[in-house]
Amino acid sequence: MEPTAELLFYVNGRKVIEKNVDPETMLLPYLRKKLRLTGTKYGCGTGGCGACTVMISRYTPTTKRISHHAANACLIPICSLYGASVTTIEGIGSTKTRIHPVQERIAKCHGTQCGFCTPGMVMSIYTLLRNHPEPSLEQIMEALGGNLCRCTGYRPIIDACKTFCKTSGCCQSKENGVCCLDQGINELTEFEEGNKTSTKLFSEEEFLPLDPTQELIFPPELMIMAEKQPQRTRIFVGDRMTWISPTTLTELLEVKFNYPQAPVVMGNTSVGPEMKFKGVFHPVIISPAGIEELNFATCSHNELTLGAGLSLTQVKYILGEVIQNLPEEKTRMYQALLKHLRTLAGSQIRNMASLGGHIVSRHLDSDLNPLLAVGNCTLNLLSKKGKRQVPLNEEFLRRCPSADLKPEEILISVNIPHSRKWEFVSGFRQAQRQQNALAIVNSGMRVFFGEGDGIIRELCISYGGVGPTTVCAKNSCQKLIGRPWNEEMLDAACRLVLDEVTLPGSAPGGRVEFKRTLIISFLFKFYLEVLQFLKRMDPAHSPSLADKDASALEDLHSRHHSSTLKYQSVDSKQLPQDPIGHPIMHLSGIKHATGEAIYCDDMPTVDQELFLSFVTSSRAHAKIVSIDLSEALSLPGVVDIVTEEHLRGVNSFSIFTNPEELLRTEEVSCVGQLVCAVIAESEVQAKRAAERVKVVYEDLQPLILTIEEAIQHSSFFEPERKLEYGNVDEAFKGVDQILEGEIHMGGQEHFYMETQSMLVVPKGEDQEIDVYVSTQYPKYIQDIVASTLKLPANKVMCHVKRVGGAFGGKIFKTGILAAITAFAANKHGRAVRCVLERGEDMLITGGRHPYLGKYKAGFMNDGRIVALDMEHYSNGGASLDESLIVIEMGLLKMENAYKFPNLRCRAWACKTNGPSNTALRGFGFPQVGLITESCITEVAARCGLAPEKVRTINMYKEIDQTPYKQEINAKNLIQCWKECMAKSSYTLRKAAVEKFNSKNYWKKKGLAVVPLKFPIGLGSITLSQAAALVHIYLDGSVLVTHGGIELGQGVHTKMIQVVSRELRMPMSNIHLRGTSTETVPNTNSSGGSVVADVNGLAVKDACQTLLKRLEPIISKNPQGTWKDWAQAAFDESISLSATGYFRGYESDMNWETGEGHPFHYFVYGAACSEVEIDCLTGAHKNIRTDIVMDIGYSINPALDIGQIEGAFIQGVGLYTIEELQYSPQGVLHTRGPNQYKIPAVCDIPTELHISFLPPSESSNTLYSSKGLGESGLFLGCSVFFAIHDAVNAARRERGLSGPLKLNSPLTPEKIRMACEDKFTKMIPRDKPGSYIPWNVPL
């Protein structure tokens, strides 16, 4: 067969003809690099984040229909696009032409922060609107299910999308048939509202209407091509791979016969990731294109036949229709499949993945195969030799040669029999996150009874997630045939299944006891469902479901999404032009939404640019015996490999006082350390060569991974820190009770959506070098690069336009990466780019410190804690980084909102062979706060008091003193607490929760409220100094620069608001280009909640200097314009440029005496959360959260609310689902969104209410505002304690007394295992030490 001359498809209405197509190229790099359409972002490369979402449209000549679907460009091979039309974010609207209503609304509703996820979000909604111009809220939630955002907390995105719903503004609740707006549910006010509040952050009236006629039309050429052009096999030949796309079934069979080993790529969602991450390579790929025989559905009187080429979305629709049209009894299998299809992956993956690909891949966690396997389904196979049928049974799933496809065979379709009268089918799954997460265990179950006799005639049970593929409990089922459906049968079934479906203690994926429990918990659910079914079928002879058990079958309750926001309106006396206090949209909002905002890797390629890829250590503690570079160096395109030898003399840089090595060549002390760096002409070449670098290691002892191991080996970074107040030892003598406990808290990955990225450009003159980098700390990058290149700092300029999320993770590690990249660039005199893949980023950069908190509390029976002795151990990892400052801040913030009259707390940063952990939003506070709150919760339990009571009793009273003897006025803390209790109707809802719990044995609700006192300040005046530079040009326009970095928090927007107020000019007159060490030198790191505070004071200072200079000119011509004044000043030789400076907040802390004034002010708040848990599966639902915050005078309520809710959701992730897993050898298992689950749109509380205290007093901060970047994160632990409350309720009902020890994150596994019952008792337990676990908690 002749290769096809060219690949033809359309992008944004323009024809693309690719003559030399490489079949290995995916659409995402093609768009970004080749077509320079950089609006589509790389977030993970694995289909898990949605940042790369585009719309794919196709025309089908037989139906004459055009279909549009959202898809992940990172998994679409370009060869699969022949004849398709691709729409990217650039294609739907731009600031240069016309912005699309979706783009406008997501920006104006404040749905963007860093903006990196925004193009993907917009494309998901845009595609939904193309198919459903007036979508329901359910459709919106479904469309957003495959898109992750790390900044916003999703609420504003949902609000923006809701404006397209027909019933916009309404929750669309069907409960009682009444909408939330009429139920008064948001007006549970036990508390007087302050006046002068606003509730709207945007005005719907100004939105452009959605006009479907304005959309890009499907290219007529592609329609004609599809109609007229003879369809024949297309072949594209690359260097290493050949792509064959047969267009008829006969051709497909012929090609498969000729290339039996070649995979049949449909959605590429299984083959793609396998090739990328598992080293699988296919020289030939067969990809059927539009073959009708694979894309059909027929429904006969006894079965449904689905073509193997149908996408999972199409299968979903077809099942929906079939269920509507057939009698209920025939549809039970279809209902079960449909239920799973709703949560399987995100909508993009469901649009791409095919039924055939799903079945044939036989993934161990496949959601559909366990159901199909119990359903007597058959697979229709075809090859050149003829057709045959094989059952979709255990043998097929185990790939037994006799039951499998032959290499030359194609799966054409699958027959799924209708269910019968006395047959019942159900499916179950539990994942780390409710949606878009592979199941930990899933199951398909089917039973068939004899007519009216309740005797089991057929029983089939299969499980996913418990073996290398779907596992069928065949023998157990066989033994149960002939038995009646009763409790004895259930008991026998559980024991039989546990015997048959066994999991060794060291099973891959870990969570072994949880999986065992789920196996029988699902069985129990099935048992109850069937009982209910039998009762329905034969009410007279079947027993009723016990009242107690009814709740096992209900879904977790939830309302539709609704939110209320309340903030202070600006003073009526404020000038109308003054933007301070107004909810101004993020100034890059529209650019985020149109994809025009430029991030580091969006910068065009520089002439002769090279790419750098790192080789990292695969051992946690080892000597490097040898490094063999020869094979890598011999590969095409490889220019150099930088090793420690090249860096001799400059291979380390001091962070604080401890030197950190850049590259390792002698010894490695954790997995992911940088060993060497390959520089090549292209990214692909650099990556391929990096894989060929051979490093031989010799393991060293000891291997210290966990905090406990570090304690055992006394492996700590120096010095130990201590804080002491009162007389602890003495105080213990007078208390009623003493308790000792501990809590472990896992780490957290930053998961900024933009991975570490940099481009270093040597200028070729005077040794100047420009570093474009995604960092929070340009001055540090400048220093480390200058030191590595042995250059003075004035030769190295670092530029940051914006950062796609950072959260503390783009400071020191970024510096190391940049230093090596700069070294390579300097050495070769060529620009070098380095962009980490998600997996590399997660492996290399570390994250939040895991903590172990030990406490001894002495308290009175009324709940007063009189003495507290605590120990904090953080897992610092292999190098110091910021670990010491994290434990210091942890100590200074550990008491949260409480006055402990006698307190001792000591803290150690453990030195381990884990990744070097670093700053992450909250900087130690989220960990230590949780430890303190856990201790309080336990004290409450011991006293028999409600936790909120013990919290109130121990809270700071108005004027008080912290443990380090800083004065504090906690009036607003108490106010927040009271308002939160009132606004959440705590007392009423507590009673409602108790009532619910008393009626529901298997579902429990929990409610918890936590206070917040978050100290603001960096502990040193030097670290909070800031500078700014303001120029006024002769046309009256202003350019402002300052030392802060735009990380998504909107600091540049706030700075422009500041200039606007100070110079009394409209914001449109003011511009901000980005941050650079060239304009503002010696800046501090952007972090610690103070970026807008301190830089704003510097900007204000610069503006005031200018105003002072210009005052005489302005007063001479008060009616003049800025243009007039600037010209007049110029004519009088008055400088129109000024620097501004802020010295920093006075602060000090003496660790010798334990006294000081480290903080400038405190942010206060409180949050109340309600959850519901499923005691049988460990699932939980965040039902409602109320947050009250004291934020002073808000500069921009939209941005401030965004910071609070975004941080809150990040906290919810930290405390509930984000779980890093490491092997016992210290290798990180969780290296992408498919393994590590950050909150998705399904995780936000369905009801969210945020309100601010009216500002009470002026302060010397920027316009009396407060910094809010971090504080809200801790409030996420209200969800942790609400779950704790629910678990406690379950345990109490089960007669389990004694303290409840729950570590963080409170995952489904921990919830389920804590709700002990007969099933948790039934499972086999492995003796600790008798097996090597798959993962260890660091």
Ligand SMILES: Cc1cc2nc3c(=O)[nH]c(=O)nc-3n(C[C@H](O)[C@H](O)[C@H](O)COP(=O)(O)OP(=O)(O)OC[C@H]3O[C@@H](n4cnc5c(N)ncnc54)[C@H](O)[C@@H]3O)c2cc1C
């Ligand atoms: C981000 C992400 C999330 C996911 N989440 C889930 C989830 O929650 N639950 C779940 O169950 N699954 C999940 N999956 C897995 C997904 O369901 C499968 O990858 C998908 O169904 C495979 O279909 P495909 O068309 O993309 O297969 P492809 O990758 O195109 O092909 C897979 C295999 O099937 C073979 N094949 C395909 N069609 C035929 C045919 N007609 N005849 C013979 N052989 C054929 C190919 O040769 C190949 O070996 C997820 C995947 C991703 C990437």
Ligand code: FES
């Ligand atoms: S980059 Fe494609 S889904 Fe994440």
Ligand code: FES
């Ligand atoms: S705005 Fe969504 S990831 Fe930053």
